Amino acid sequence: MPGPRFLCDAMLGSLARWLRLCGHDCLYLGTEPADAELARIAEAEGRWLLTRDRELAAAGPRTQMVAAGTLEGQLAEVLGRHRLPPPEDLEAARCGECNGALIDVGASEVAADVPPYVLATAERFRRCAGCGRIYWPGTHGEQIHVRFARVRHLMAGSG
Numbered sequence: 001m002p003g004p005r006f007l008c009d010a011m012l013g014s015l016a017r018w019l020r021l022c023g024h025d026c027l028y029l030g031t032e033p034a035d036a037e038l039a040r041i042a043e044a045e046g047r048w049l050l051t052r053d054r055e056l057a058a059a060g061p062r063t064q065m066v067a068a069g070t071l072e073g074q075l076a077e078v079l080g081r082h083r084l085p086p087p088e089d090l091e092a093a094r095c096g097e098c099n100g101a102l103i104d105v106g107a108s109e110v111a112a113d114v115p116p117y118v119l120a121t122a123e124r125f126r127r128c129a130g131c132g133r134i135y136w137p138g139t140h141g142e143q144i145h146v147r148f149a150r151v152r153h154l155m156a157g158s159g
């Protein structure tokens with residue numbers, strides 16, 4: 001079952017990246033589009049528009065005002081509102097950089113693109129269908145798991 005899809009406004013670039021790492025389809029268009037254009041794109045693509053701008057948040061029925069000041073708080077706020085599960089691991093992740101889907105690939109297919117010790121030790125590889133970036137367990141180190149744990153804690157706390 002496909003989950004909700006999102007579009008983050010210019011102030012929520014980090015949130016967009018982390019929603020993708022949590023496995024959610026989230027568009028981020030930088031600072032270029034004007035508010036009206038953002039609202040139009042969200043509507044046209046059936047996306048929830050996430051914004052820190054009160055006026056923009058009032059622009060349509062599928063908009064969400066993101067109030068939390070911290071990234072963890074913002075993630076908990078959005079996931080909670082849409083009844084999405086707290087992030088556990090990177091199994092479902094999309095590419096944090098471009099929102100592309102991650103495709104399983106064999107070690108031989110990435111041999112030229114990853115450091116030798118990674119090739120020798122990583123158990124599996126996934127390649128972004130959008131930008132070609134390669135992901136493997138440990139790509140993001142421990143930091144991502146610490147952040148996911150904080151989000152789980154916040155979501156548990158808010159019931």
Ligand SMILES: [Zn+2]
Nearest residue numbers: 095098128131
């Ligand atoms: Zn990508």
